[in-house]
Amino acid sequence: MLLPLLLATGTTLAETVLLHNITGYGFNTERALVSFSVLAFDDASGKVLARGDNSLRQHYTDARLLDGGGKTLLPGLIDGHGHLLGLGEELSQADLRGQPSEEAAVNVVAEFAHSQPQAAWIKGRGWNQVLWESNQFPTTALLDEAIPDRPVWLTRIDGHAGWANSKALALAGITKDTLDPPGGKIIRDAAGNPTGVLMNNARSYMERVLPANSTADNISALQAAFGQLLSLGITSVHDAGISSELATLYQQLAADGKLPLRIYAMLSSRNADLADWLSGGIWQEPADWLSIRAVKIYGDGALGSRGAALLADYSDQPGHTGLLVTQPDALSQIIKLTIDAGFQANVHAIGDRANRLALDRFEQLATAEQRLAGRHRIEHAQIVAPKDIPRFKTLNVLPSMQAVHATSDKNMAGDRLGVARLRGAYAWRSFIDQGSIIVGGSDFPVELANPFHGLHASVTRQDQQNQPEGGWLPEQRLTLVEALRSFTVDAAYGAFQENAMGTLAPGSWADFILVDQDIFNIDPSQLWQVQAEQTWVHGQLRYQQSAE
Known part of the structure; x- marks a missing residue:
């Protein structure tokens, strides 16, 4: 041993x-x-x-x-963008990651349901219609046949869409007459009937009726997540978008000495009491076990479910430009509230329109001093108009990027975007060459949490089968030193912690x-x-x- x-x-x-x-x-x-x-x-x-x-x-x-x-x-290693509770919950749900068809995914769910006869709801995560030969969103039909008597709710791999059976739709009150909420979409058939897939803000209909986790449930899920992350070599996580209840639980675990790794927590901008948290000021545990000084703000959806907000139509869906999860006026209000409170504003932006909206607001709402001191971030920065990339450096906005998204998305990004827009997609080299500091991460449980997968993707631009030959958009590769920095000292910089971790220099943790x-x-x-x-x-x- x-x-x-x-x-x-x-x-x-x-x-x-x-x-x-x-x-x-x-x-x-x-x-x-x-x-x-x-x-x-x-x-x-x-x-x-x-x-x-x-x-x-x-x-x-x-x-x-x-x-x-x-x-x-x-x-x-530091994961600069993950979801701890989501990871822990996923470990106790049906795992649909990598399933090759809707039928295969339903079979996994059915087996899981059979093993959980006491569960009132059947939940799972990880389906991805892009991997299926049909390349179409699923429907209630097969789920209803396999599990007719209990509600089923299955989150898409990116976390921006969900798939329900008819029992779950009925409990949520979703019918032909239910309106799409702002920033959300109910997928419907030709007659206007819900097919079972809810995108982005439409998921709130289901979330209202899902059973709430108890504190004991959350602690159990967190412990499972902690164990997995430590086994992968991760010693600190930037938890992207936590509820007020989870923030309070983290504070209690930190006070009791029960955090086995470090957490840099971003409060969710959706918290009803966000203003109260901000007025209380930055919360910092002296030994860096827990820091609460950032807000996760939601710009758009994800590319795979065509929810990323684009400046022009999707190449594979004319007339559709994606979804803004937070409308522009509300986005301005939340960013200003966050910056004025002295907190870091971290905006989820995947599409080029969402990235431009975020950059515009950092330029308009923050002084140069606030931008420099705030180390504000754009989470994902996946598709950026080439002329907007230099603005990250000019405005001192950090790109918080996940290398594994490129190797996961390479098979569909070209279909969604066309060739021209790929010039600003997953553009790590462009950011590094202009002097931007990239905060590396995985976006677990959207992707697997293993940071060595991220290092591999950063350096090779290939999947684990060494495809495509020569790498996908290989001009955007990083060196291994640059990639390691993104998961260590540069991720620490994105949390104001570069003097405390990520280097192993004398005096650091x-x-x-x-x-x-x-x-x-x-x-x-x-x-x-x-x-x-x-x-x-x-x-x-x-x-x-x-x-x-």
Whole structure:
């Protein structure tokens, strides 16, 4: 078993720990890569003391020596955009990810329902009609045949659409006469009858009747999410859009010392009491276990369900330009409220119209000083008009991007956008070359949370079958150093935490991982296969890979 001594708890380890015989990588204050073979840290304070070579031993003669077994050590990885509660809930629902047809997805749901006879509702997530030969949205028909007696609600992989059976539609009161809400759409047949798919804000009809989670349910889901993320080498998460109830629960868990990883929380702009939270000011736990100083604001929907707001029609649906989830006047009000309260404004924007609207408002509603100090972000920044890309740098707006979206979307993005608009799509290299700092992440559970999948996609622009040959839009590739920065110090910068984590510089938190391969000495095509063998947070071992 790797490093058996590291299984000891913090109460039995010496105060100073010297981890040696490692191939270590970190960053300096200029964000340049540095290497080292010895890491000294204080397990009481949870901070890095020094990094270097074996000469450090003479400076820490009383330290507890731990042999790293020649393993590679990296800063703890930071996911700059995820959904913790959603991940935990997904782990207890029907998993429809990757199913090749509507029929196959229904079979999975039916088997899950059979295994959950006590469940009042059957819930699942992960379906994606783009993967189906039909390439069409599903309907109630097969679900009704498989599960006629209980309501079924299945969230699309992107979280922006849901699929219901007739029982669920009836409970939600959705009929032929139900109006589409602003920023939402009920998919209908030729006669105007609901077919079972609700897009974007139309999902609210279903959310009103879904059973609410108890606090115990939420804690159980969070614990499942924490465990999975730690096993993947993730030591900090930017939780994108949390309810007031979840924010309060996080505060309680932080106060009780029950957060095993760090959370940078973005309050949802949909919270009815958002103004009250903002008036209370930034909430910061002293040891960075929890920070609440940002607001997630919703601009548009997702590309796969044609909800991303575009400047021109969808290439594969003339007359349709997507959906604005928050209307322009309301978007202005929320952004101004957030900025004036001294909080970071993080706007979800996937389509080029949504990105332009967000950039326009940052330009109009914030002073240059507020933009510089606020480190405001656009979450996803997936499709940006080429002339708008330089505005990110000019306005000091950070692109918060998820590399795996490019390799997931490559098979349908061209159909949705046409060739011309791809010039500003998933344009990581363009952002980096102009000096923008990219906050890297995965958008779990929309995508799998594994950060090595993101590193692989960043560097290769290929899926895990090494397709397409040469990479998709390969001119937008990142170097491995740039990609690693996006998941470490640059993600930390997006949370005002670059001096505390993401570098392993002396004085930063001792958040690090030991992995099974040296990522700088393997073929880039293998990056997605790298595994975390140990995850340390605050100088304490939080995950150990089981021995085979």
